[in-house]
Amino acid sequence: MNEHEVEKLLVDTGALLEGHFLLTSGRHSARYIEKFRLLEQPRITSQLCAELARRFVDRNIQCVVGPITGGIILAFEVGRQLGCRAVYAERAEGGQGFSLRRGFRLAPGERVLVVEDIVTTGGSVRQVLDTVRAAGGEVVGVGLLVDRSGGQADFDVPVVEALLNLNIESYAPDAVPAELEQKYGSAIKPGSSVADKLAGPSGA
Secondary structure, eight states: OOHHHHHHHHHHTTOEEEEEEEOTTSOEEEEEEOHHHHHTOHHHHHHHHHHHHHHHTTSOOOEEEEETTHHHHHHHHHHHHHTSEEEEEEEOTTSSSEEOOTTOOOOTTOEEEEEEEEESSOHHHHHHHHHHHHTTOEEEEEEEEEEOSTTOOOOOSSEEEEEEEOOOOEEOGGGOOHHHHHHHOSOBOTTSHHHHHHHOSTTO
């Protein structure tokens, strides 16, 4: 599966949106990926996870770890495809970093693949990597659906595989191009009712 095919799946599922968006960081963007329009489609999600699994099939992965929430789905399906365990990391108490809870454990030296849906800065993935290492796991690689960091996310692991590298430009509040507001109007926050209307019906 190539990047063009992956991007087409994002478009076909309504996950790749165009408009005027106000991001969590406070920056503005003309494009936004609503990952759950993709993850609500089991057949397509399974297809993408199969491609991630294929890229790591020769690396003797013993456990797949993903951060809550989207990473739970990905870890489960990639783990199923690889025939190994899958666990997920949750936000630690106090909101600082991640932790393995619910009795999840890693054996010393257990070979781990960390998966995530969309990476912008890579901060969450790095925190999960720290959690895996602190639990005794050996990080073999990182698998991503979409890397929108522009190549800036550095994970310091042997292998990083992204199904799609997508450079989505964003703007500081005082540097938003006039044509963006002229074309789409005022910024909307992804996840709002207005943004949901832009996404269209499920599976659109």
